[in-house]
Amino acid sequence: MKKFCSLFIISILFISCNESIPKDYKDTSLSVDERVNALLPLLSLEEKVAQLRIFHANIGVKSDKEGRLALSDKVKEKLKLGIAGIKNPAEHNSPLEAATLNNELQKYIIENNRWGIPALFVTESYNGVDAEGCTKFGRPITSAASFNTDLVKRIWDVVGREARLRGMHMCHSPEADIVRDPRFGRMSEAFGEDTYLTTQMVTHAIKGVQGDYKGLGNGTHIGAVAKHFAGYGQVLGGTNFAAIEISPRTLIDEIYPPFEAAVKEAKTLGVMASHGDLNGIASHGNPALLTGVLRDQWGFEGYVVSDANDIARLFSFMKVAESYEEAALIGLKAGVDVDLYSEDAYAHLPKMIQQNPEIEAFIDKAAKRVLKTKFILGLFDNPYIDLNTVEENVRKKSSLDLAQEADLESIILLKNENETLPLSKETNKKIALLGPLVSDNTKAGFEAVAGNNISFVSEKGFKITNEKRGIPKLTVNNDEAVEKLIGIAKKSDVVILFLGGDKFTSKEAFFGSALGDRATIEPLGPQDELITKVKALGKPTIVVLKHRRTLAINTISDKADAILDGWDLSEFGDNSMAKIIFGDVSPSGKSPVTIPKNIGQLPFHYSAKEINNKKGYLFIENGPLYPFGYGLSYASFNYSDLKISNPEITPETEITVSINITNTGHVKAKEVVQMYIKDHIGSVVRPDKELKGFEKIELSSGETKTVNFTITPKMLEFTGLKMDKTLEAGDYTVMIGTSSKEVSTVGFRLVI
Known part of the structure; x- marks a missing residue:
């Protein structure tokens, strides 16, 4: 008995002593949490803060004339202490060039900070990976029209794979926002007006891009950052950066569910805070939101990243802080782990700690979350891309086929009077492809589908805007251009008009340098005039809608014989439209939004309270132009x-x-x-x-x-x-x- 007790005591002493031995964060036999806990105490305060910051590659990460990595002095200085991550490195390079450059960049970062901590390289995804040479899919709201969650998951699986092959690790996408205001320029970045549809789409998108979470550590996929938490799509007047007015009940029942599912079901690695405010509390400084709801209620264990410069804007824009330093303190304590871009927020933390030593505990929490993400992604053990795998796996035939499959399931047939569609390929006809949304490859896309019996003429006629990136201006109505299109239409048997809006008429509005929201939602320029004159010719008139925001298409709806709504399709969009028009595939898309007759009906979504429907307006028929979930078929x-x-x-x-x-x-x-x-x-x-x-x-x-x-x-x-x-x-x-x-x-x- 004494021998047994002695052995037991010796064992306990051995275990106790062994637990005091520092663990090596490089030891792959340890759990992720153990490795994080082993690494964090080694870091200086400045090194911890460096793990809370992301900068954009445009400040000095590029390739030289020989294709080798070239870093500015500013970037080299930033990387001495390590960094949380870099946004969009090599976004304008081909996939192989990007992978090569990002391998070099990662190697430089690892070798030039004391602990060899790798960086997160971050992208976005609105039409597939937002980078050169990747498969271009339709926009999120386009794929929402498919009402096909498996399809959406497969799209985002390709996004995750192609991004990782470029050397990327995180994606500031998808958007879990509910979008109900077509004045808002970012409408197409989200999945529509409905809470349940958006929840299903976001959940499957995250599972796809993260490879069902298993794809993170094995190096095949990237982490998602669900955004913008919370209520960002509800900006007043539909203008970016405006105030947000959401009742607490609406917030819980309608706005939160997609984010909650992103956390609990899809296991998103990241969440981005919203530009806006909730009940007057700036989201980037809202501990009840970012800690209370997100972490304490939902159990989120990933990191929260600011939207661009938004921690500093708690002082400069939101006016809820007295200084940049106070803004940094408010954001950190609220639960924002990573400061995106700013030089006026978390950059101040090392000096602030002298007066506020208690904030080091918040810095530690944030740094642990970032380091944990890097371990989950396997970056400490396998930080580089195998260059031999890149070219054969980006823009694979299966990925390109998927992009078109998604188009074909997302195109919505809004109108088909007298069974105008599908058109026959068997009769000799001349078809005119006309209007401001005709692209350079529209004619070729239709010819590839129609065969030899159909002849096509293609003419854009006029542009909607001058296509200036920042603040575009409407082009002056050109009667001569419209009459030229009418002349072509007169000589054709069928007219297909490409109408709607381009990427310059619906986009993100930035501070001062760019506008993207609109005060009207009717088609711009002489589009209504064009369809009215074409219809008067007595020719079958088909409209192909391309747009990134809901449009009040009253005249188009009245005049067109058939309307196909494509939102913003993939790189094969025109060819996909031709396949629908000629009946290769029956349309099956359904509208992910309520389509209003007039901007005065806003806010206008199908699930609004019943009392909203009791009375309409003078001089306009009550109800939508087309309801949510609407879409016709060639079958019945x-x-x-x-x-x-x-x-x-x-x-x-x-x-x-x-x-x-x-x-x-x-x-x-x-x-x-x-x-x-x-x-x-x-x-x-x-x-x-x-x-x-x-x-x-x-x-x-x-x-x-x-x-x-x-x-x-x-x-x-x-x-x-x-x-x-x-x-x-x-x-x-x-x-x-x-x-x-x-x-x-x-x-x-x-x-x-």
């Missing part, structure tokens, strides 16, 4: 035999609704079956209806499929009188159909 679908498994649901049970969909048309086609739920009576005023499920199915002519949806108690929760999530007994209606407006209904009751 019959919805029948709606059934519910139980007319009652309890907080502990689920119920199932089923419906049969039959393709009563003559072509194989896809249909998006949508489920909405309406709460009839609540202790607070409830939305008119809410999307709670959708499924995209494909049916051959005459085929019938049964689609099932499960209704859970979670779907029925909302923020009640006491501002907590609640379930309330009462009557509900399930609506299943082809859009938010055209549905079959069945009722049930929640019993508590």
